[in-house]
Amino acid sequence: xxxxxxxxxxxxxxxxxxxxxxxxxxxxxxxxxxxxxxxxxxxxxxxxxxxxxxxxxxxxxxxxxxxxxxxxxxxxxxxxxxxxxxxxxxxxxxxxxxxxxxxxxxxxxxxxxxxxxxxxxxxxxxxxxxxxxxxxxxxxxxxxxxxxxxxxxxxxxxxxxxxxxxxxxxxxxxxxxxxxxxxxxxxxxx
Amino acid sequence: xxxxxxxxxxxxxxxxxxxxxxxxxxxxxxxxxxxxxxxxxxxxxxxxxxxxxxxxxxxxxxxxxxxxxxxxxxxxxxxxx
Numbered sequence: 001x002x003x004x005x006x007x008x009x010x011x012x013x014x015x016x017x018x019x020x021x022x023x024x025x026x027x028x029x030x031x032x033x034x035x036x037x038x039x040x041x042x043x044x045x046x047x048x049x050x051x052x053x054x055x056x057x058x059x060x061x062x063x064x065x066x067x068x069x070x071x072x073x074x075x076x077x078x079x080x081x082x083x084x085x086x087x088x089x090x091x092x093x094x095x096x097x098x099x100x101x102x103x104x105x106x107x108x109x110x111x112x113x114x115x116x117x118x119x120x121x122x123x124x125x126x127x128x129x130x131x132x133x134x135x136x137x138x139x140x141x142x143x144x145x146x147x148x149x150x151x152x153x154x155x156x157x158x159x160x161x162x163x164x165x166x167x168x169x170x171x172x173x174x175x176x177x178x179x180x181x182x183x184x185x186x187x188x189x190x
Numbered sequence: 191x192x193x194x195x196x197x198x199x200x201x202x203x204x205x206x207x208x209x210x211x212x213x214x215x216x217x218x219x220x221x222x223x224x225x226x227x228x229x230x231x232x233x234x235x236x237x238x239x240x241x242x243x244x245x246x247x248x249x250x251x252x253x254x255x256x257x258x259x260x261x262x263x264x265x266x267x268x269x270x271x
Contacts (some may be wrong), residue, residue, distance in 0.1 A: 063213065066244060067248050129205045
């Protein structure tokens with residue numbers, strides 16, 4: 001068999017030089033695409049303000065920050081309470097609507113039961129040395145997590161921006177959250 | 191098992207639970223210089239998997255060794271960048 005190049009190029013087949021140039025071009029484009037987003041991002045929307053539902057966004061945010069992610073948590077509706085210095089220390093656990101609670105719903109609905117179940121949960125948190133909401137907020141802020149408070153719900157709930165933790169971003173809306181989500185590698189609604 | 195590296199700093203997170211062991215490991219290792227090894231002492235049994243996963247998914251750190259002692263989990267992480 002001949003060592004000549006088989007099937008010598010005909011008119012419309014690209015030359016070796018053209019192919020090499022095309023490969024270079026694609027490699028540059030690939031490098032740009034991967035380098036540009038070298039910083040991984042996570043975007044969380046926190047909508048709940050009960051004690052149990054305040055934990056997941058904060059634990060994931062601080063952990064993602066430890067992984068080197070740029071993290072944004074957008075707080076809206078009851079999720080705002082997590083950023084409220086006073087309210088975040090008094091988040092309640094609902095005893096109604098959770099069939100895993102040790103009390104039947106009919107009893108759970110009685111006045112004062114939320115306080116009882118919240119106390120039970122707070123004791124468990126304390127006994128297990130689980131971080132408090134306040135600790136998780138402070139830790140996350142130290143690690144560079146950006147907490148955003150939805151302006152529409154601040155106005156709706158009549159909250160004073162002064163009452164949020166230092167470092168919380170206000171004056172942001174759905175478009176900001178959407179932009180963060182579009183740029184993020186991980187997006188979560190909690 | 192013998193430890194064949196110098197420990198630059200020890201982080202004690204005994205008694206603390208998720209996510210603090212990982213979060214504090216990250217914060218502490220940020221203060222070390224390249225090549226130094228951080229020892230992490232934890233009682234959270236989840237830290238075995240969590241610190242492994244964190245080191246695997248994070249640039250600039252390498253998990254050298256993990257030991258399960260008498261209710262204390264020891265982790266050795268080197269800063270590589």
